[in-house]
Amino acid sequence: MLNIVLFGPPGSGKGTQSELIIDRYGLTHFSTGDMLRAELAAESELGLRAKSIMEKGELVSDEIIIGMIRNRIKSESQAKGFIFDGFPRTVAQAETLDKLLEELGMKIDVMLGLEVERQELIDRLLKRGQQQGRSDDNLATIENRIKVYGEQTTPVMDYYRTQGKYRGVNGLGSIDEIFNRLTGIIEKLNKP
Ligand code: B4P
Numbered sequence: 001m002l003n004i005v006l007f008g009p010p011g012s013g014k015g016t017q018s019e020l021i022i023d024r025y026g027l028t029h030f031s032t033g034d035m036l037r038a039e040l041a042a043e044s045e046l047g048l049r050a051k052s053i054m055e056k057g058e059l060v061s062d063e064i065i066i067g068m069i070r071n072r073i074k075s076e077s078q079a080k081g082f083i084f085d086g087f088p089r090t091v092a093q094a095e096t097l098d099k100l101l102e103e104l105g106m107k108i109d110v111m112l113g114l115e116v117e118r119q120e121l122i123d124r125l126l127k128r129g130q131q132q133g134r135s136d137d138n139l140a141t142i143e144n145r146i147k148v149y150g151e152q153t154t155p156v157m158d159y160y161r162t163q164g165k166y167r168g169v170n171g172l173g174s175i176d177e178i179f180n181r182l183t184g185i186i187e188k189l190n191k192p
Pocket residue numbers: 009010011012013014015016017032033034036053054057058059060061065085086087088089090093124125127128136145171172173174175178
């Protein structure tokens with residue numbers, strides 16, 4: 001079983017690289033961003049609560065996120081492995097994930113951190129905003145997402161670093177180049 005946390009600031013390529021990793025290793029995808037956007041599209045009560053928070057670039061509460069993820073992990077406990085994309089985003093989420101996995105006899109094997117500088121993040125997300133019209137891909141919200149990432153999400157990197165599981169990866173270059181860097185690390189995981 002292989003369980004990966006794909007980590008990085010907004011726009012670092014987590015969603016993009018997750019799809020390629022899933023194709024290669026047959027993992028089950030957990031994107032809390034995608035799950036929240038599905039709730040928004042369905043206009044569920046949870047979606048309505050999350051909408052204004054996401055549009056401001058703030059984090060949705062740990063309570064909502066943990067409730068959402070707990071049900072899905074339990075219902076997919078037969079999976080070959082998981083890729084967590086955009087989750088955990090706070091230390092409380094990381095601690096809960098560790099406990100949940102432990103209850104199921106599983107653990108996180110590695111956190112792969114995509115490292116991309118600020119201006120490149122802004123350029124990518126503005127471009128996606130123009131192409132796809134995502135309501136949180138505008139300059140004011142992007143700048144707040146990056147700020148919130150620095151304040152609330154970077155401590156999660158230290159959480160996994162302390163466990164010896166963090167591997168930083170240069171997130172600049174072509175999508176294929178970055179994928180090769182990531183698979184280079186994954187392939188070495190089970191080798192002495
Ligand atoms: P997410 O959906 O997770 O969005 P994101 O961090 O912006 O990253 P995303 O995966 O979409 O972008 P990617 O880097 O792949 O979160 C959205 C919001 O949901 C959050 O702000 C928050 O409010 C809420 N939320 C989600 N999870 C939460 C949690 N656990 N707790 C609390 N709140 C939560 O790619 C960006 C762009 O770059 C794409 O257009 C892509 O085509 C492009 N790109 C990718 N790789 C590239 C490359 N190598 N070169 C050039 N462009 C590239």
